[in-house]
Amino acid sequence: MKLWYPYKQMKNTEPLPLMQSGQGTKMHLADGRTLIDGISSWWAVIHGYNHPVINEALIRQINSFSHVMLGGITHNPAMALAEKLCEITPAGLNHVFFSDSGSVGVEVALKMALQYWKNEGFTGKHKIISLKNGYHGDTFKAMEVSDDSDFSNAFADVLNRGFFLDTPAGGFNAAPATVQQDADKLEELLRNHSSEIACFILEPVVQCAGGFRIYSPLYLKAARELCDKYNVLLIFDEVATGFGRTGKMFAAEHAGISPDIMIIGKAMTAGYIGHAATLSNTRVFNGFLGDGYSKALMHGPTFMGNPLACTVALTSISVIEQENYLSKIKRIEAIIREQFADINSPAITEKRIVGAIGAIEVQHEDMMAGFKAFAMDKGVWLRPIGKVVYLMPAYIISEEELLKVISVIKEWISKIR
Ligand SMILES: *Cc1c(COP(=O)(O)O)cnc(C)c1O
Numbered sequence: 001m002k003l004w005y006p007y008k009q010m011k012n013t014e015p016l017p018l019m020q021s022g023q024g025t026k027m028h029l030a031d032g033r034t035l036i037d038g039i040s041s042w043w044a045v046i047h048g049y050n051h052p053v054i055n056e057a058l059i060r061q062i063n064s065f066s067h068v069m070l071g072g073i074t075h076n077p078a079m080a081l082a083e084k085l086c087e088i089t090p091a092g093l094n095h096v097f098f099s100d101s102g103s104v105g106v107e108v109a110l111k112m113a114l115q116y117w118k119n120e121g122f123t124g125k126h127k128i129i130s131l132k133n134g135y136h137g138d139t140f141k142a143m144e145v146s147d148d149s150d151f152s153n154a155f156a157d158v159l160n161r162g163f164f165l166d167t168p169a170g171g172f173n174a175a176p177a178t179v180q181q182d183a184d185k186l187e188e189l190l191r192n193h194s195s196e197i198a199c200f201i202l203e204p205v206v207q208c209a210g211g212f213r214i215y216s217p218l219y220l221k222a223a224r225e226l227c228d229k230y231n232v233l234l235i236f237d238e239v240a241t242g243f244g245r246t247g248k249m250f251a252a253e254h255a256g257i258s259p260d261i262m263i264i265g266k267a268m269t270a271g272y273i274g275h276a277a278t279l280s281n282t283r284v285f286n287g288f289l290g291d292g293y294s295k296a297l298m299h300g301p302t303f304m305g306n307p308l309a310c311t312v313a314l315t316s317i318s319v320i321e322q323e324n325y326l327s328k329i330k331r332i333e334a335i336i337r338e339q340f341a342d343i344n345s346p347a348i349t350e351k352r353i354v355g356a357i358g359a360i361e362v363q364h365e366d367m368m369a370g371f372k373a374f375a376m377d378k379g380v381w382l383r384p385i386g387k388v389v390y391l392m393p394a395y396i397i398s399e400e401e402l403l404k405v406i407s408v409i410k411e412w413i414s415k416i417r
Helices: 052-062 076-088 102-119 140-145 176-196 217-229 282-286 307-322 325-341 371-377 399-415
Strands: 019-023 026-029 034-037 093-099 127-131 163-165 197-202 233-237 261-264 276-281 348-354 357-362 388-391
Touching (some): 034 399, 052 307, 076 276, 076 307, 093 102, 102 140, 102 197, 102 233, 102 261, 102 276, 102 282, 163 176, 197 217, 276 282, 325 348, 357 399, 371 399, 388 399
Parallel strands (some): 127 197, 233 261
Antiparallel strands (some): 026 034
8 A cells, every 4th residue: 555544554454435525524435425523533623624714715825825934034824823822822822833733833842841941041951741641742752741652652662751640530520639639749749850840741621632531620720830839831732622622712721820831733723734833921932032043942844834724723713703613612512411421331431521522431442343334334433542432523513413423422332242
């Protein structure tokens, strides 16, 4: 096979479904089948496929110019998007660095944090804290701060690991005392090692690719206070959670706090073109001011700030705002809650819901074997991660379509023996 696919044993050459066109949540396949996309193509296609308003804005930009380097020259789409992102993200995030994917956005965030301390005259703050079950991307430093998994196991010997803490216990509504126990573990680590630690990176509220684990925003508040107390930067990876997915525009809002650095990607460009942004507060930004290159952030992806990507993002944000997507997401959450309440089986270990994310964990990965093909036969596109089956639909999904997607999960689980 000429085309090398992601996360796939290429020895297996069974033919893949062939996408021919898309409309709304529907994926039309070459063999005539139509699938409802239950996971918005790796959580990016939030407006569905082939959105007329975004298409039109993109075509307008194509007919003006599709690209110009951001080195030494600027343009309105990049400036306007930077402005808009600072307006809609948590207070204090006032500076925006663009890149072409979430993983690279994470690399940029970690470079910012590590170099910040060097620029400020601290030596030895080289280590990073992250959470077990976290996922931050497939590039090397991103793998280092992600938990061991099938994504990174081949490189276990090469990775220069930092510190890992357990996923905070107790779910979204964890009791304050439970959160305090996890915060105490963070404080203990910081008390003993803060002179070696540059930053703490985590996916706020929901760890997505690592298995859809949801935890309390109170932990984020505690992390904010402790990072300030021990002089460590706080980084939120909102590549998956950003743009409404958890019911707030950004998951940090559940905690009412701002990180020092935040990464967004995936849904930012609604599935049209890969792009990401790493935002920082002014404290971090000012740490890079000086004479000459030695203190500057020496990073510059070729396609950073691509005008087509910026135009898509700006148009997407205006659709989110004008069509009040947060209320659509509330409705999706209510339907998931209501429907999941009826899905019961001894096979289920936990049901987890926040915003437009619903996940069901079963006892063994084997229990999900064959599920993808089963769902396709029923006209639904879902792809479990290990023993977790989840939905993360486009926000424009209709109630009927959403009920259909959930019914397929329900039917499968009822058959697990
Ligand atoms: C997907 C993801 C990434 C990586 O983004 P890519 O665009 O695939 O490089 C990083 N962090 C989180 C939380 C993600 O979900």
